[in-house]
Amino acid sequence: MPIHKNISVIIVTYNNEKTIKKCIDAILKYSPGAEVIIVDNASEDRTCEIVGKFRQVILIESTTNLGFAKANNLGIKKANGSFFVFLNPDAYLTNQGDLEKLRDALIENSDYGLIGPRLISLDGKVQKSVRRLPTAWKAFQEYILGTESAYDFYQPKCTHLCEVESVTGACMIVHENLFKKLKGFDEKYFLYFEDLELCKSVKNKGFKVGYLPEVKIQHLVGVSGNKQPTSKFLHTSAKKYHGLINYYLIQLIIKINNCFH
Numbered sequence: 001m002p003i004h005k006n007i008s009v010i011i012v013t014y015n016n017e018k019t020i021k022k023c024i025d026a027i028l029k030y031s032p033g034a035e036v037i038i039v040d041n042a043s044e045d046r047t048c049e050i051v052g053k054f055r056q057v058i059l060i061e062s063t064t065n066l067g068f069a070k071a072n073n074l075g076i077k078k079a080n081g082s083f084f085v086f087l088n089p090d091a092y093l094t095n096q097g098d099l100e101k102l103r104d105a106l107i108e109n110s111d112y113g114l115i116g117p118r119l120i121s122l123d124g125k126v127q128k129s130v131r132r133l134p135t136a137w138k139a140f141q142e143y144i145l146g147t148e149s150a151y152d153f154y155q156p157k158c159t160h161l162c163e164v165e166s167v168t169g170a171c172m173i174v175h176e177n178l179f180k181k182l183k184g185f186d187e188k189y190f191l192y193f194e195d196l197e198l199c200k201s202v203k204n205k206g207f208k209v210g211y212l213p214e215v216k217i218q219h220l221v222g223v224s225g226n227k228q229p230t231s232k233f234l235h236t237s238a239k240k241y242h243g244l245i246n247y248y249l250i251q252l253i254i255k256i257n258n259c260f261h
Contacts, residue, residue, distance in 0.1 A: 005107070007034040007099050007173075008081030012071040013051070014041040016089040019220065021050050024057060026092040031099035034085070039075040041065040067190035068169070076184060084179055088170045090220040091119070101215050102173040105161055113207025114174045114199060116167025117215035127219060128153035129168040130211055133200055136242070136249045143257035156211050163208045169195030171217045178207065191230065193237035 009027055013020055020038075027036055037058045038051050042065050051059050058078055066074065072086055083103045093099070098117070105115050119127040131153045132138055141150035148154070156162055172195065182201045185194045199209045239247045 005083070005100075005103060006081045007031065007083045007085055007103055008076075008079035009034050009036050009085045009087050009099070010039065010072050010075040010079065011037070011087050011089050012039050012041060012068055012075070013043060013047050013089045014065060015043045015045045015047060017043075017046040017050055019090045020047055022092055023087070023089050024051070024054055026094070027087075027099075028054075028056070030093040030096050034099050035079065035081055037075045037078050039066075039071040041067070041071055067187075068192075069185035069189050069194040070187045073184040073187065076179070079176075082176050083173055084176055085171070085173045086169060087217075088219065091170050092218040094120075094216055094218050098215050098217065099173070102212060105210065105212050106173060106175060109161060109208075109210070111208050112161070112163075112210045113178050113202040113205065114167070114172055115161070115210040115212050116170075116172045117217045118211075118213040119168070119170055119219040120216050122218060122220065126155050127221065128155050129170065129219075130154055130156050130164045130166065132165040133196060133203075134242075134250075136246045136253070139250045139253045143253050156213070158211065159213060161210050161212050161214075164211045165203070166196050166199035166209060167211060169198075170219050172198075174198075174202070178202065178205065181205065188240055189237045191233040191237065193241045196241065 024036060027034055039060045040048050041062055048059065048061055051057055060074060060078065076084065085099055102115055102117060106112055116129065119129040121127060132150060134151055138151040141147040142152060156164060186197045202209055242250060
């Protein structure tokens with residue numbers, strides 16, 4: 001039976017008028033065969049107007065801000081691809097066939113369930129986009145015992161596909177069948193930690209999470225959360241992910257570390 005290789009790109013927007021055109025243009029230039037679905041979380045700027053000029057792009061306009069997880073899950077309902085790419089509106093493809101390379105890595109490595117690319121800043125510097133699934137013990141290892149990359153984001157040293165514990169949700173690819181078995185992103189998270197939860201679920205299903213440094217995606221850090229109380233959402237999601245006891249224990253460990261640095 002032939003493998004269907006079509007790709008659906010799901011992008012969640014909220015007041016991203018400054019970045020969304022470049023994001024879409026890059027997809028159409030470097031991976032023109034991909035289906036592009038934009039889910040707009042009730043933007044108050046010109047985001048929808050800009051997206052609406054792209055006839056080949058599917059635009060879903062929500063009347064309320066659904067958050068990252070719920071909006072992505074809504075976009076999936078319109079997707080026809082066998083591979084889902086979740087891309088931030090401030091992330092740009094940079095080379096021909098970027099998405100196809102991510103897809104082919106999943107096809108050729110059936111033990112992997114989710115893969116993220118190398119993320120680079122506009123100045124070409126590599127962003128730390130990988131981390132171990134965070135726990136209080138790992139926070140203690142890094143901030144008290146000095147174990148590098150035990151808790152915080154880091155840059156893998158591999159030059160080819162390698163296994164990691166989690167990748168950031170700025171850009172990731174997952175097979176349609178696996179994503180639907182996992183029942184999509186966990187909608188208890190409004191913003192932040194939904195990517196960690198998805199990576200953890202992929203691993204719990206017996207698949208690996210991968211980092212593919214050969215594919216380089218340009219990413220503007222923080223722009224996708226434009227005009228939102230990101231700090232509030234970050235701490236709210238952290239409490240849900242860790243549980244209150246572990247959350248406050250991690251905060252204490254970080255505070256102790258800050259006192260000595």
